[in-house]
Amino acid sequence: MKHLSLFTAALYVAFCAVPAQAQQVNLDGYFIALSACEATKKKDGDNPGNVRLQVRHAYDVIARNATPGTHYQIQVPGAPVTEARWVSMSCGALAPGASLVSSPGSLPEDGGAPPATSGALAPESLEYLLAASWQPGFCATAAGQGKPECRSQTSDRYDATHFSLHGLWPDDLDDAAIFPCYCDRGSPIECSFSQARDTSLELSPVVMERLRVRMPGVQSGLHLHEWPKHGACYEDDKTGPDAGATPDEYFTESMALLDALNASPIRDLFVAHLDGILTRTEIEDSFNDAFGHGAGERIQMRCAKITGENVITELWISLKGDIGDPADLASLIQSAPRNSVSASSQSCFSGRVVKVPR
Template sequence: MHVPCLLTALLCCWPLVGLAEPFSAGLIAERDCPAGISTKHQENPGQVRLVPGETYRVVARNRAEPTHYQVRIESARPRERWVEVACGRLAPAVTDTPRGPDAASAPVSAPTRTGGMDQQFVLAASWQPAFCEQRQGRPECRGQTPTRADARQFSLHGLWPQPIGRAYCGVERPQREHSESGDWQRLPTPDLKPVTRGALEQRMPGTLSALERHEWLKHGTCYGADADTYFRHSLALLDQLNASDVRTLFEASIGRRLRAEQVRDAFDRAFGPGTGERVRLECDPAGQITELRIGLKGVITDQSTLGDLIRAAPTRTLGCRGGWVDRAGPGR
């Protein structure tokens, strides 16, 4: 075969990766689209498809007015895949989550504006003394006293994108297995700024047991933002709860029982009528209130108001009908 003919044959068979135009953005998947290795052919090793709602890093487009974007899918081999532009909508530029022993595995980092108007979440706020009642040997429970901050206010459990089954987005199987088994110390540490890390250690006592690693992998990777933004938003919402009449009610009721209606009424006073109906109480078998699970809906930003997010959410079932507000240390 002559050289010109050989070159022609190679160009005809070569996937269009070589003709890609570098392009940086995020693609929020809206359709269950195949992700192939070429724009012209149907090769799709592993039969990889986009997951609606997930955000993928766009690394290239096939031309200035594209018909296809090349996205990076960490679980695919090869990772770079082509999808049609109609498969989703563009978001601001994103970057890969840092990898290595000190960084969590996640599909992308994203802007500080998270969720669409219809996106729902649950803010899980724990009453730490009740959590520790049967777990006195855990690092975060040893030495808890009535004067410690986590004995008098709510602690962060997590911020969970809904539905609850939406979890471990882009997380590889070994890390998921460690997370699900409770072997959290073997999980990578989320990449956080020092100020965020310090605030998290104060308001999430479970960091002493690596809870933040588990929460990031299970829920944060589905949040559409980097780890620092995820925890910064979570803490900002928790702080609004702890600055409200709800926390005041719980602190004043330590050692006594609270009815669910009292808790919901406190939410109505603090965050507006109807917000109490968006809150579910969790109690342990001993009848102690262990957690509030607060429904949220809408776009979360650094300036979000907790009351607005709660009011937009659907109503929630009551959960337990009330329980004891535990004090720090063994016994009520």
């Protein structure tokens, strides 16, 4: 195989967007291997010759199995039985055909991986979802009841009357899927699966003290899950010295967003309806009043069914832009795509605002 030219140092790697359909999609370009994954004859197995990809090599891509799909079919020169092999999308990244100036081969050791961003993300390609939990509602669910933060919840604790931090999720909001995740564990993957927590995570005492209040899930290790899955991708689409973030930076800026939400009329609306019902329209109207016309089209109200009744568990808020401390929540919301573009599900119509009993 021939070496890729140094020109590839400037290419961005992105998954191609094509019209939605269920059948195989022919593609033109290259698949750059970021892991030594199996290259199989069939998508579900059968690997004559036990062929594995060579990391930092580019292979001619033939097709994708579907849209959005799970596998690429690539050309593996010299593979026995058939050189047309299937590989998981998570094993690498797709590069447009015009990105390379020579035939596929090894990325040069002196800078073949795209240096402009970490994790092979296209520059400036990500927006964010702020998942703000209404903790009393979550604690009423089967998933929450047994957690230590729910067993210890009291009516005078911060999270009984304020939104709590579930997570801040980097996401390409131009489609309905949540992507990327686990950016420090090889190639970024889509977010429907969870991997092991990062039990080695260390935060500064100041950040950890604030986080314990705003993310009660710290008691059950939620932060150890959120950092590797989402935080490791935070600002990975930035260039130069702005690329990437430390855990302290990620959680500090996440809390800045949460503090802005809790200082807004949205929190007042929930407190005014404790043990009552809020409708989607009421919440959307409140966002429009607080953050400008159209803000309500950029939030989702998430509910769980408990004994036949909808209970509000959290809000998902779409954001776009640079997040600071303090956070300009109105500007970030207004810059984000509307739910009609980014949301994979609709808000529940109405739900109860659970109140923690005294």
